[in-house]
Amino acid sequence: GTGKTTLIIRLARAAIDRGLRTAIVVNEAGEIGIDDQLMRHLGLDVRELANGCICCTLAAELPATLQRLAAESRPDLVIVEPSGIAEPGSILAALALCRDSPVEQVSIGCIVDPLRLGMLLEVVEPLITRQVSAAAWVVISKCDQAGAKEMAAARRIVTELNPGAQRFELCGRAPLPAEFLRELLSASAGP
Helix, strand or coil: CCCHHHHHHHHHHHHHHCCCCEEEEEEECCCCCCHHHHHHHCCCEEEEEECCCCCCCCCCHHHHHHHHHHHHCCCCEEEEECCCCCCHHHHHHHHHCCCCCCCCCCCCEEEECCCCHHHHHHHHHHHHHHHHHHCCEEEECCCCCCCHHHHHHHHHHHHHHCCCCEEEECCCCCCCCHHHHHHHHHHHCCC
16 A cells, blocks of 8 residues: 555556566566556556565565576566565575576565555554665655644654665645656666
C-alpha cells in the first residue's frame, strides 16, 4: 500500500514514452502474483519471480532472469520490484554474482509511506532503516493524503537515515516531477 507498483507503472510508461525499451521484474513472495498480472494487462514487459524473496531464496533467479531479458528483449531499462521485505544489500550481492552481467548501472530507490512510516519503524525498524539508508533516491508517497506533521516526520526520518539521498515527494495522480524522471531515466537513455 505504499505506492510501489503504481510508481513503477508510471515510471515504466514514462520510459517507454521516451523511447526506452523497458522491462519489469516483479518479485512476489507468495504463489499468486497480482502486480505482474496488472502490469501485463497494461501492456508492459514483465517477468515474475514468485514463491520467495529475490534477496535470499530466489537470489540466483534474479541474475538468470536479467540475462534472459538481455538476450530476448534487450531492454534499455529494467525496473526490479522486490517484495517489501527485501534487503537491498542482498540484492546487490546477487547481482554481483551474475556472470557476463547485462547490468551496466544500478540505482536503488526506496518508497516511504508517510501515513505508515511511524508504525513500520516500530515493527520492522532495522529493515526500514537498511532500505532507506541504501537508497540513492527516496520517494515520499501520498503527500496529498498525509498531513503536515506526517510529511515533516517523513522528511526528517529520511534525512536522518540517509542525508545524501535525493528526496522526491509524489502526490496521487499528479505528473511525476521532471527532476525525478530526469534522474531515473537519464542513465538509461544512452549516448
